[in-house]
Amino acid sequence: MIPPQFDYVRPADVGETLRILKEREGEAKVLAGGYSLIPLLRYRLASPALLVDIRDVSGLDQIAEVDGELRIGARVTHHQIETDPIIASRYPILADAAPTIGDPQVRNWGTMGGSIAHADPAADWPAVLIATHGSIVVESADGRRVIPAREFFIDTFVTAIEPAELLTEVRIPAPRGRSGGAYASIERKAGDFATAGAAVQLRLDDDGRIAAAGIGLTAVAETQFAATHAERMLIGTQPGHELFEDAGREAAAQSRPVADNHGPVEYKRAMAAAMVERALHRATERAREA
Amino acid sequence: MDKQHIRLTVNGQAMEADVEPRLLLVHLLRDVFGLTGTHIGCDSSHCGACTVLLDGRSVKSCTVLAVSADGASLGTIEGMAEGGKLHPLQQAFWDQHGLQCGFCTPGMIMQASWLLEQNPDPTEQEIREGIAGNLCRCTGYVNIVKAIQQAAGELAAEPAEPAAAS
Numbered sequence A: 001m002i003p004p005q006f007d008y009v010r011p012a013d014v015g016e017t018l019r020i021l022k023e024r025e026g027e028a029k030v031l032a033g034g035y036s037l038i039p040l041l042r043y044r045l046a047s048p049a050l051l052v053d054i055r056d057v058s059g060l061d062q063i064a065e066v067d068g069e070l071r072i073g074a075r076v077t078h079h080q081i082e083t084d085p086i087i088a089s090r091y092p093i094l095a096d097a098a099p100t101i102g103d104p105q106v107r108n109w110g111t112m113g114g115s116i117a118h119a120d121p122a123a124d125w126p127a128v129l130i131a132t133h134g135s136i137v138v139e140s141a142d143g144r145r146v147i148p149a150r151e152f153f154i155d156t157f158v159t160a161i162e163p164a165e166l167l168t169e170v171r172i173p174a175p176r177g178r179s180g181g182a183y184a185s186i187e188r189k190a191g192d193f194a195t196a197g198a199a200v201q202l203r204l205d206d207d208g209r210i211a212a213a214g215i216g217l218t219a220v221a222e223t224q225f226a227a228t229h230a231e232r233m234l235i236g237t238q239p240g241h242e243l244f245e246d247a248g249r250e251a252a253a254q255s256r257p258v259a260d261n262h263g264p265v266e267y268k269r270a271m272a273a274a275m276v277e278r279a280l281h282r283a284t285e286r287a288r289e290a
Numbered sequence B: 001m002d003k004q005h006i007r008l009t010v011n012g013q014a015m016e017a018d019v020e021p022r023l024l025l026v027h028l029l030r031d032v033f034g035l036t037g038t039h040i041g042c043d044s045s046h047c048g049a050c051t052v053l054l055d056g057r058s059v060k061s062c063t064v065l066a067v068s069a070d071g072a073s074l075g076t077i078e079g080m081a082e083g084g085k086l087h088p089l090q091q092a093f094w095d096q097h098g099l100q101c102g103f104c105t106p107g108m109i110m111q112a113s114w115l116l117e118q119n120p121d122p123t124e125q126e127i128r129e130g131i132a133g134n135l136c137r138c139t140g141y142v143n144i145v146k147a148i149q150q151a152a153g154e155l156a157a158e159p160a161e162p163a164a165a166s
Helices: A014-023 A037-042 A078-083 A085-090 A092-100 A104-109 A112-118 A125-131 A228-234 A241-254 A265-289 B025-032 B088-095 B105-118 B124-130 B142-157
Strands: A007-009 A028-031 A050-053 A063-066 A069-073 A135-140 A143-148 A153-155 A166-173 A178-187 A194-204 A210-218 B004-010 B013-019 B051-054 B057-060 B073-075
Touching (some): A014 A166, A069 A112, A078 A092, A078 A112, A085 A092, A092 A125, A092 A178, A092 A194, A092 A265, A104 B057, A112 A125, A125 A178, A125 A194, A178 A265, A194 A265, A210 A265, A228 A241, B088 B142, B105 B142, B124 B142
Parallel strands (some): A007 A050, B004 B073
Antiparallel strands (some): A135 A143, A194 A210, B051 B073
């Protein structure tokens, strides 16, 4: 299908983008890679009067560690994350998740910022940001906000971004001490959205007990969410098979999946539990090696 | 909703057009420039038949706006053969019977060219993952993988050539 008509602009920098978003508040949508937005236009699920393409906006395509945080510009592609040396060596949770997104062409052009702003409940990045206690930087002509990931994803396709705001950066705290992260997901076929996915970030204390635990779940609720009950039961305990099985069950109990062509509710809960368990084991191994 | 003037390089040749912002890149190639080698399969970014190189990166041209390609360099299947001689990938698809109906082939070859640019000596698994965004409904992929392996070997043996789209 052909998208509805719209106007198109390609500003050169963040300032110009923010001016346009303010002038055309509520009428404009930001275009990055477009692999989420263009299908919405084609299926006529969205019909903005203006597309603001941030392809030329400078300074949004960098990955860097600054002040104890990993900072990922809004226009960084999934492929950049997949092949970044800092991420490969220090952020295995991101390195796990990147290759599970879409297919190579989607990862070549699609961006992390776009995926997060679109907030599909089956997208992989939101759970990773929730598990790591990451945050999302949004800017408008009136200023800048840094929003914790746990307050950012509100509902299906609904985030805390206001219409005149631009998502400019994603921040993930640098791992410290004996930390390890992992992302596990299951999909029906290559390139499909996840049926269920779990992101886990753990920190162990000197005795090998779990000192901090973050768990984010993909595709088993109206939006990605923190499995807070499971997180709480892990703190202060020794990692182990039974504990992780219980934590998986606890996380699944907190999920709210709906039956669709990926499977019935019981199946999705079972897969959520299995993915949590799998990610907990992998994160623990990595934390022990850290 | 005025038309916008765009200029881009397609297979090394400067091209321009006046386009509506909603025109999709694949329609620019096929309907405006007459380059019908790039196919439209699913029309929803799943099948990969419309894969082209955009500034050296393989993308699904059914899900990119033509205006977004303003100023960019594009590579399509029409740019692969040189002077009447098939590109090693094209020759390998022929030799290995890497196609039956041929509908997916232009997208497969463009994706394979990106893959070999990234990774000149891929394993079978890396080839299969590299073409995960390209669907073939005839071959079962076995001969496609063989074709890409053959081309990888030949390209490695050849002196370096400039990339198709950069």
